[in-house]
Amino acid sequence: MKKERIETREDYIQSLKELDHHVYYRGEPVPDVTEHPAIIPHINAAAVTYELAGNPVYRELMTATSHLTGREINRFTHIHQNIDDLMKKVRMLRLLSHQTGSCYQRCVGLDGINALYSVTYEIDQKHGTDYHKRFRSFLQEVQDRNVMVVGAMTDVKGDRSLAPSDQEDQDLYVHVVERRKDGIIIRGAKAHQTGAVNSHEILVMPTISLREKDRDFAVSAAVPADAPGVLMIFGRQTNDDRKMEGEIDIGNARFSLVGGEALLVFDDVFVPWDRVFMCGEYDFSGLLVERFATYHRQNYGACKGGLADVLIGACALATEHIGVARASHVRDKIAEMIHLAETVYACSVACSAQGHRTPSGAYYADPLLANACKHNITRVIYELGRLGHDLAGGLIATLPSEKDLRSPATGKYVEKYFKGIKDVPTEERIRVLRLIENMTGGTALAESMHGAGSPQAQRIMYLRLGNLEQKKAMARRLAGIGGEE
Amino acid sequence: MKKERIETREDYIQSLKELDHHVYYRGEPVPDVTEHPAIIPHINAAAVTYELAGNPVYRELMTATSHLTGREINRFTHIHQNIDDLMKKVRMLRLLSHQTGSCYQRCVGLDGINALYSVTYEIDQKHGTDYHKRFRSFLQEVQDRNVMVVGAMTDVKGDRSLAPSDQEDQDLYVHVVERRKDGIIIRGAKAHQTGAVNSHEILVMPTISLREKDRDFAVSAAVPADAPGVLMIFGRQTNDDRKMEGEIDIGNARFSLVGGEALLVFDDVFVPWDRVFMCGEYDFSGLLVERFATYHRQNYGACKGGLADVLIGACALATEHIGVARASHVRDKIAEMIHLAETVYACSVACSAQGHRTPSGAYYADPLLANACKHNITRVIYELGRLGHDLAGGLIATLPSEKDLRSPATGKYVEKYFKGIKDVPTEERIRVLRLIENMTGGTALAESMHGAGSPQAQRIMYLRLGNLEQKKAMARRLAGIGGEE
């Protein structure tokens, strides 16, 4: 990366070209991610986080003032200094969802730096270590260079009924295989790494609360995406071949589909000590996971709420295109979709508005309400998909291809027979239907289910954070038990 | 009312004794509401709004500084001056729900004064009237005396397919029957008037958006509860007889059940001009309804979320009492209940956090998110009731009465056969089950459905506030329609 600071879309793409990282897709190496059609749309989406920050209209949401340097930075590299920052974060996400209709990937890094910022501070308080200082130094570099960071938490996990050190193959959780004078060697792999193939830095974090015997798995570190030993395998998505084919059938040609995840392999990767932020402090692994999860769950109502807005708009168009937009049942389903979108957005706003300061000074979203946010997503997105399919009609499952539309043999039939109301060209109708298909297919749904933690993870948090004892005391008092009142 | 200012529970009860209002219940007059067992629990619940305001622990939430006088006032008489006031309102409501497990009734008055405060200001701006000044004067009296105000909006409505003036009997909507020099005469009735029989003042407001031909129905005014011509018929509630019988079977002996509604009849009631705040300005009736509805919908996630907390506690106890609290399906249902409670609370928080200033200076909750709040309540409370019934077991539908427990003939059998785990007395178990029954019965559910507007009212707002055009534009752009991108 030659340029000091990435400011524009062009800077960003250039910076990726200069990265010497090892990316594979369909069993083949990808020499330049910025030129591979399977990856370009994801790069386009991430690039919007740079573009909008440079646009005065969006500057208030997209940028912030660094508490480290006082300089204006991209909000995706900012440590939340107050509740207003937490609120702006979620408004920024809804905006970006509106702009891209997809996943812009930088929130995992943002959440990673915020989680580590506060946790390294607390580790140092207890253990007398100097992780926080190291981390601030790394953070300043991130802010100054405005790099994209992937938050690498989810291990591949193997047999879930066994602890990391009890796995037959211990590499199924990333761990320290050697401690050297100048640094550590780590091995393992992280799954589902959103944005990994177009990020500059990887922020490794443990994925579960660990016990003493698993202390080697309690490791956090920053690794350049092109560090020796790092290798990425880009995963498949629903209809990913369509990205290689044309424009219409993808649905959202420019930004494609949520996700763009990779398997991130650490094949004995060396990390110098100044980029190590946890190494053996297993007693803080649970806290780090919880912090990261809360920040990440905070996002979902804004991110998916914003995508829902796009989907609602597309459904409104699709029904207009066939002359049924005023039918009462159509109006009612649109109203229901708005209800669902605003409900999940409300959860993102609420956990932000109820945030609080951590000892490090970083602000933290309310974890109970952040859980409610993500947990609703695991249901609401499926219901939105269902309503979207209802309104779009069966064509989203049976439409001919763009090639049929363009073919001399079949084009005239496609044009003629998929025409809706008089003034709307058939191609417009098809484009909108393909967008709906894109936003309600398998990957889009599954990402909502498992991103930021699977549903059961949230249910465990409800029981932990729900203060059941206080609730029981209130019930006892009102039932007239225990002499009170 | 002899006392200048109502400060304590005792003041409040004394003030009600001094009221000369006409209340009927079961076809009989109620000479003193403070001594009628059907009404006492509702008075107890409203009294908590006075008690806690005098308790230093709760003072920050329960009181505010009047923007009119600078004096400390009960928050239930306060005009919200900023977002913090909106947030404190919802936190206050959740607290009161925890304290009472019931309905404390004063939010309708609070929402009424806030709605009229801003709307009278805007009427004056347009029509050159002086309603706002009159209203501030009334408001100061409310704040200084700390009286309880019932927000009287919902007309009885007759045939819903007809406008007010098209009804066979025009009295089915409250309206002005005579304009006199010194004031107006109004006639009609308001239904479902929560807290009416133990309030001091009635704040009349129109119930729908009106057209010119219905200008006589565009009337807002403050009427003392004991004004000549005012008459109240206290309605039935689920299991209301049990209030007259003993203690256990009511479930929540001190505060009973949500609601306590009355039909409020205006049989040609005179109102002097200085207490008239709208008289014919039909063009503002819709705005007033919307303002009131938003403020009122803002409450439901906090109010019902707080009640849900009590219900969750009761269910946790009920399952402990029979030794199943650790069963995985029980834990899972408790987690689900917490999820639902926090989701609705999140909506109350969110619409408050996203509030904004009206021209009058009063702060207003976000109407779209406030709708989401109430609309969720119309579903979530039924699901909470369902889960509550699941956890409580069939006994809530078949338990013998308190008299059976106390009877020499049957008491020993009830004691013996309804015993759960060893260390919990049978009576405790029964008390908790009766509390669950109380909180999940007919009235409790139906109030959640229709209070602050029936579901369809919210769906109409979704379509009005949901900005469908913007959503369609976003979808078009991402689908590659219209030359953009």
Next chain:
Amino acid sequence: MKKERIETREDYIQSLKELDHHVYYRGEPVPDVTEHPAIIPHINAAAVTYELAGNPVYRELMTATSHLTGREINRFTHIHQNIDDLMKKVRMLRLLSHQTGSCYQRCVGLDGINALYSVTYEIDQKHGTDYHKRFRSFLQEVQDRNVMVVGAMTDVKGDRSLAPSDQEDQDLYVHVVERRKDGIIIRGAKAHQTGAVNSHEILVMPTISLREKDRDFAVSAAVPADAPGVLMIFGRQTNDDRKMEGEIDIGNARFSLVGGEALLVFDDVFVPWDRVFMCGEYDFSGLLVERFATYHRQNYGACKGGLADVLIGACALATEHIGVARASHVRDKIAEMIHLAETVYACSVACSAQGHRTPSGAYYADPLLANACKHNITRVIYELGRLGHDLAGGLIATLPSEKDLRSPATGKYVEKYFKGIKDVPTEERIRVLRLIENMTGGTALAESMHGAGSPQAQRIMYLRLGNLEQKKAMARRLAGIGGEE
């Protein structure tokens, strides 16, 4: 019981008058259940099972030919001889729900005799006992006299985490306390006994699958309702006081509310051997519970589906009464209620149509589909209640009492202000609203949740009956695993 055979409503009532059983309500003995207003409506509902059997219009559904005697008998005393009998059973139940809008109580006895008929046969096959012969003799008596039988299964259970014999008080499960030459002595209590106070015979059955150490709890026997030592405490229901007050507020004056359950105490009751059908064969207790549960779960879609039909009709009327029946959202909610009613009815039909013959010759409903039937009820009834409340409006929670309607002081206001459309008298409107209130209140809902087994009981059955191994094999084959295909 002097009359040889109960044929008419009058016979039935007379037979109850002649019963010398010990019933308590609100701590007081009830000398004649046929004259106590709390019990009369339940008797009225059960009486319909006699009345309709004597009506030629309903004879095909309401009667059957005894396989024991060839005589025509009431279908409620019939052993199902083929699938047509199973189908007629569910059609009979839907019919009776239409006629009563309530619970006619005789299905528990019907399900008890069918379960014991087949299980006693199988016990004898294994253990060489002669229970089946004894049971046929008892059954013939039931058929000939046409008595009402209560199926007494649910023990009070105490601490659910302990086996019967591990309870501190072993009486929390009914058990044999003495074996004598001429019979046995049993002690304990059965909870939630629907129809107990107006039945002639009690059919005791164990409530769970038992192990060897609990063999004394494996007891089944027929006990006359007025046997010495039997005592019943009639439970409370939602709004049960209203039965003592007048007509309108009950909602369904003639048949009142589902349920009418009692605690049934066996205080050392002697049973002669010829009425003992299981005594120690713990290895068959699980089977008996499963058989009874299946027959009982078979009913719910027909019984509650029929009640849903009445509720739908009432909601259609309530919306007509205020002029909104043609509104699209109202039509849509009515359509949804029909959908739910037909879905649960479909489950009753399906498990009947898929029934099969047991070794005894008695036909048995499909247990997996019968579970689906009941499990849907635990959700659908709440959703129907919710929709019912939505359509009925808030009045069901705030209506004044019948006494207010009749009072000279308030009647005119009630008449005037609760008027809907022109041609419908106010009282009609109120009656319909009270019916809806009656059918959607606490008891009505909770009974749907727990009758025939709580939800978790069904989920356990799903895992037991769902044939997961076969399903996995199909998935493996289609995924191309294991060499096949």
Next chain:
Amino acid sequence: MKKERIETREDYIQSLKELDHHVYYRGEPVPDVTEHPAIIPHINAAAVTYELAGNPVYRELMTATSHLTGREINRFTHIHQNIDDLMKKVRMLRLLSHQTGSCYQRCVGLDGINALYSVTYEIDQKHGTDYHKRFRSFLQEVQDRNVMVVGAMTDVKGDRSLAPSDQEDQDLYVHVVERRKDGIIIRGAKAHQTGAVNSHEILVMPTISLREKDRDFAVSAAVPADAPGVLMIFGRQTNDDRKMEGEIDIGNARFSLVGGEALLVFDDVFVPWDRVFMCGEYDFSGLLVERFATYHRQNYGACKGGLADVLIGACALATEHIGVARASHVRDKIAEMIHLAETVYACSVACSAQGHRTPSGAYYADPLLANACKHNITRVIYELGRLGHDLAGGLIATLPSEKDLRSPATGKYVEKYFKGIKDVPTEERIRVLRLIENMTGGTALAESMHGAGSPQAQRIMYLRLGNLEQKKAMARRLAGIGGEE
């Protein structure tokens, strides 16, 4: 088609090779459908309907005795003669779903012939035509040759707010453009034609209830798939490219995905009179649509219930593969999936068991319950998909491709890092996850929504068939209105 009768899979494939029909895919002609990888899996699935009929194990379900000839025929060409036939139909469908995990396509033809059989009879009764005789002759040919028939009902429809004859382009509904001595010429197109590209005959039917002005659109006829003027454009499906690539990523390599729909264009196709079964009798178009819809809605609980069984099995495997199959929340979700599968199957069984005879002698499923069946599918399949995603984990959205598994560069990492429990090869785990992905993606869901009619179509039927007047009468009687009792 040279062979007299198609009996085996090989016969079927040979018969398709001999068809001279015009199929296009991605803008290119498909000269031989049996050799095109996009179509082969669909042919495989349809072939199972031939294979199993020849297997003695399945003969009872898969074959029937023709009422026309007394010969044994494939059940997919049979006219239901009694309720047992209706029941066997749904059991056959569940069996085929188990065998294919996909869509075997022949039910549309089966439902088409049954609908036309009874409707042509009734047209003749009223209009004195001889359509039924013609149809029996066509039917005998279908039975004897055992051909596959596509039921072509759904027109492309254009602007839904306009009647067929009011469309700008009248071809948007198939219609008669010329009546000749020897036959008719039809023009238009049918959308979503399942199995069209591998069927032998097309059975054209109108898609909506028509009025007199639209009589030219009231046309039903049998058209050979290779008749001059017939042209088919095969639509896209979710991940359809994967069929061209390898084996694993398709999920179900042999049978692929539900659907395989085509746009079926009639470009002035001649039909001789003996293959015309309706021509202008617009008054029977609604009945024909309703008959076909009922038969088709009858299927969905069996078809999708069977697919759900496969999905449940796959999810059970996927959770075993990572060691969590015994976790209580996993067990609970599996139980829920079984509940949903059995609920929808129950609806298929019920509408069959409640079937009745039409005047023609053909048996007809209960239309109200058949609607309940399909309407549940439009919800349940999405919920099953949601639960499937929950249990499968995020990998279904991020898994690398089969090529990555096979690649020397990446294969070892995929093998190593996607390993679950010890004894299960990584490839097995991946295969199961791909099967789940296949069964829960976009096309699979959308087909459940719209096949056999979109949700609103069912809701209209509820209001038409729900007998609201009877329901109101029951409610009135129980509310004590109208002197009855």
